[in-house]
Amino acid sequence: MNPHDSLLGHLASRLSAHPENVATEALAFILRQNEYLRQAVLRFLEGLGVPPPQVVSFSAQQSEENAARPDLRGADKSGAPVLFIEAKFWAGLTDHQPVSYLRALPSDRPTTLLFIVPEARRQMLWRELLVRCKEGFQESAAFESERQSVAQVGPNRFLAISAWKPFLESLQSAALSQGDRVSSENLNQLLGLCTREDTTAFLPLRQEELSAGIGQRIFQFGALVDEVCESAVEQKICVRGPSGGSKLSYYRTVRLAGHDFYFYLSPWRWHTLAETPFWLEFPSDRNSWDDLLQALHPLALQSPPMILRDPSWRDTPVIPLHPKLGVEHHEVIQGMVDRLRNIRDLIPASPP
Structure with a gap:
């Protein structure tokens, strides 16, 4: 199926004012289904150069004590958050992103905040994330210079960014290797939504944009x-x-x-x-x-x-x-x- 013809992408653009929420729920649903897909996420992070956190479960949009509310929260065996995933299309960063989110992650074990964004926005948003990190962590010398997609904030916290397409294709490859056609098709539907958001030259107007x-x-x-x-x-x-x-x-x-x-x-x-x-x-x-x-x-x-x-x-x-x-x-x-x-x-x- 051509990702541009995804039913999920069509419905999200017509029925939801916030396609990011649709993508978040779809990704959470997919990751909750199979352990091998959760492991595929960690392998993807490792491929970016991030020490993979020890994630055993995912939950969606759970608030942390410092007002951080990540789209996806990966927890370790103790229940502590070790991986936050933020699903972005064209919505701006909140006041708490990324600094409060990074501070909500433990500093005594490998942890990561991953932003997944349209390729057309990746480099620009990465600049903004780095600017905010420099301002938010200026009291220490912990912030290291950026690479293409990863920055280290302190000894164990990592900030990373990826486009939707390589992230989802890595999960889809894992599904195909397992012969899991259902998960592969679900991922293809989500890829269709993300491709639509990434390539649409004129996004449909929303009422709040005309306020x-x-x-x-x-x-x-x-x-x-x-x-x-x-x-x-x-x-x-x-x-x-x-x-x-x-x-x-x-x-x-x-x-x-x-x-x-x-x-x-x-x-x-x-x-x-x-x-x-x-x-x-x-x-x-x-x-x-x-x-x-x-x-x-x-x-x-x-x-x-x-x-x-x-x-x-x-x-x-x-x-x-x-x-x-x-x-x-x-x-x-x-x-x-x-x-x-x-x-x-x-x-x-x-x-x-």
């Missing part, structure tokens, strides 16, 4: 660009420049250390490069890029790298600016102003 709150938030994002730039000018971090925009974007020119950068509200980069609407774009003068890239090289060495390239616009270097979460308006503004200050201080001043 006035979303319109208000987009308006506020545009206002934040102005407010951050004006505050940075007042604090003598940059010189005021003109504003402008294009299709669904808005920018203000800010002169930092003698160079005209562009502070952008960019839904395109938000969707394709990193999970933030705010971006600092390099000057339009390409001759300045080499010197600026050398001066700002410490940003490129961060994990994840904080200098990216926009392939849709001359491969221009851009810097994602992540706003502070869960704080007051003025703290959001000042946080991004401080980020501009840090960037300016890395650049040798050019002649006026």
